[in-house]
Amino acid sequence: MTDPRAVVIGVGNKYRSDDGIGPLVAYQIEQLGLPGVLVTLCDGEPVALLDVWAGIDLAIVVDAVLCEPSTPGRIWRTDIDTLRGLTTAASSHALGVPDAVPLGRALDRMPGALVVIAVEAACLDLGLGLSEPVSAAVPRIVQAVLAELAR
Numbered sequence: 001m002t003d004p005r006a007v008v009i010g011v012g013n014k015y016r017s018d019d020g021i022g023p024l025v026a027y028q029i030e031q032l033g034l035p036g037v038l039v040t041l042c043d044g045e046p047v048a049l050l051d052v053w054a055g056i057d058l059a060i061v062v063d064a065v066l067c068e069p070s071t072p073g074r075i076w077r078t079d080i081d082t083l084r085g086l087t088t089a090a091s092s093h094a095l096g097v098p099d100a101v102p103l104g105r106a107l108d109r110m111p112g113a114l115v116v117i118a119v120e121a122a123c124l125d126l127g128l129g130l131s132e133p134v135s136a137a138v139p140r141i142v143q144a145v146l147a148e149l150a151r
Helices: 017-031 046-053 080-085 097-106 132-150
Strands: 006-011 037-042 058-066 075-078 113-120
């Protein structure tokens, strides 16, 4: 594909239960073959994120988050600054999307717009497969991504 206008980034690890939501949603979006949309996976490492979204009009990141209290399967549409401000929420990664933003700003490697679709996880233990509430949310998450792409 040449010059994508948008990128959908599935962040996570399918071998850590609900952390596999990002890769699963990215796969489903990729199967739609949307013109002008690049779909990729990332482990959440900040420099890798910068490489993917630099110069793109719109970056949509789908990732699992841990919240206290938690409502597994609840979907948050947010920008990264708001997500960082939720002190009870944390990505399942040691460093991740919130850490990439200040670096991206400093290096002028940010997308035109950045949207995070965060999904509350029930379990991030080792293992394949999503928990029931997160699995049930997949169609709504895909629709949320498609709605962002349609803006």
